Amino acid sequence: MFKIFEPNKIFQITSRAPRYVLLLFIIVISIGLSEALIFSPEDYKQSHAVRIMYVHVPSAWISLGIFSSITALSICGYIFRNKNFFLISKSLAPSGFILNIIALVTGAIWGKPTWGTWWVWDARITSMLILALFYAMYLITWRIYEDQNKVFKVTTFITVLGIINVPIIKFSVDWWNTLHQPASINILSKNAIHSSMLLPLIIMTAAFALFSLLIFLMKYNTELIKIKNKGLDRL
Amino acid sequence: MINELLFMNGYGAYVISAFAFTLLSFVTLYLIIKDQFVKEQEKFIIKFGSLDYQKAKTAKLQKINKEILSNATIK
Numbered sequence: 001m002f003k004i005f006e007p008n009k010i011f012q013i014t015s016r017a018p019r020y021v022l023l024l025f026i027i028v029i030s031i032g033l034s035e036a037l038i039f040s041p042e043d044y045k046q047s048h049a050v051r052i053m054y055v056h057v058p059s060a061w062i063s064l065g066i067f068s069s070i071t072a073l074s075i076c077g078y079i080f081r082n083k084n085f086f087l088i089s090k091s092l093a094p095s096g097f098i099l100n101i102i103a104l105v106t107g108a109i110w111g112k113p114t115w116g117t118w119w120v121w122d123a124r125i126t127s128m129l130i131l132a133l134f135y136a137m138y139l140i141t142w143r144i145y146e147d148q149n150k151v152f153k154v155t156t157f158i159t160v161l162g163i164i165n166v167p168i169i170k171f172s173v174d175w176w177n178t179l180h181q182p183a184s185i186n187i188l189s190k191n192a193i194h195s196s197m198l199l200p201l202i203i204m205t206a207a208f209a210l211f212s213l214l215i216f217l218m219k220y221n222t223e224l225i226k227i228k229n230k231g232l233d234r235l
Numbered sequence: 236m237i238n239e240l241l242f243m244n245g246y247g248a249y250v251i252s253a254f255a256f257t258l259l260s261f262v263t264l265y266l267i268i269k270d271q272f273v274k275e276q277e278k279f280i281i282k283f284g285s286l287d288y289q290k291a292k293t294a295k296l297q298k299i300n301k302e303i304l305s306n307a308t309i310k
Contacts, residue, residue, distance in 0.1 A: 011299045037254070038240065048243035051250045055257040098264045106253040113249050211261055215268055222272040225279050228300060232282045 007084060007224050014224075018217045025210040032207045035200035043197075050197070052110040058205040060103035060128065062212055066096030067131060068166055070138070071159040078156045086152055089159075090142055091219035095212040097135040104128055115179050123172035124180040127165055134162030 036054035043050035070089045077085030107125065108118045119125070138158050145151045173182045193201070241247050286294060294300050 008297070008299045033254070037250075042244070048246040048250055051243070051246075052253040055253055059257070094264060094268065098260050102257050102260055105256055109249050109253045109256070113246055215264060218265075218268045218272050222268070222275050224299070225272075225275045228297075229275065229279050229282060232279070232286065232294060 011224055014217050015221055018214055021210055021214045025214055028210055029207040032203040035203055040200045041196055046114055049113045052106055054200055054204045056103055056106040056110055058208040059099040062208050063096050063099035063103055064166055066092050071163040074156040074159045087223050091216050091223060093139055094219060095215040100132045100135055120179050122178040122180060123176040124178050127169040127172050130165050134158060
């Protein structure tokens with residue numbers, strides 16, 4: 001069932017894709033930056049500080065998405081005993097972690113002019129910090145354990161534990177009284193954001209997704225070559 | 236125009252620093268991952284080069300090994 005995803009078969013694609021993804025990323029981020037910094041309007045309440053949203057929100061969205069994907073892949077890898085799923089998860093983690101850090105730092109920068117403080121221990125911000133800790137634990141586990149089976153077990157355990165935090169992050173603004181504003185974009189109901197701000201947000205999200213894809217491909221190729229290096233030793 | 240873009244009604248420092256931090260993080264991560272990739276690729280080329288004729292022939296039968304070699308940039 002998973003034979004089409006075998007590294008030997010997909011390396012031909014993954015080894016050539018980064019250069020095209022990088023080119024596409026540069027084009028999309030250039031459009032996104034000019035939309036976000038120049039063409040999009042300022043907010044009537046937050047003035048130009050609202051522009052921080054165009055880096056803060058996409059990074060938060062994608063880091064959450066990546067962690068959910070890592071969890072799903074780790075569980076599938078564990079159930080189906082497929083090492084490639086773990087390899088994909090491992091390759092996704094660095095960009096997810098960096099985007100999580102970006103969401104926290106840009107959130108702090110945005111907090112100062114709008115709330116008057118860099119940091120508050122409120123539900124949304126604290127749960128995002130906890131997610132960063134789970135990412136850190138996940139990445140450290142890959143570094144400290146030599147035994148592959150142990151790494152698979154521990155990383156799956158970390159992701160299963162960490163995924164409990166994802167709905168908490170999503171609904172924290174509804175469940176508790178927080179300084180953080182509720183979601184402005186909702187798939188099921190009308191958006192609370194004007195289309196002139198929604199467009200740059202979508203473009204920046206696409207750019208960040210492309211960056212994550214680029215990092216994933218480069219990391220995945222590195223991991224495959226690492227395996228092949230070990231294979232040459234065994235010849 | 237440029238002054239207005241940078242000053243942003245007094246929010247310029249916040250906005251520019253948020254965007255600068257993001258771009259700096261992107262560039263740093265890209266360079267780290269690229270460096271890891273190049274190092275691993277170089278290791279592969281050195282190991283492949285040290286194989287004797289028969290082993291190299293066996294290794295070349297694998298499509299993925301051929302692909303790694305064909306994509307490698309030799310410094």
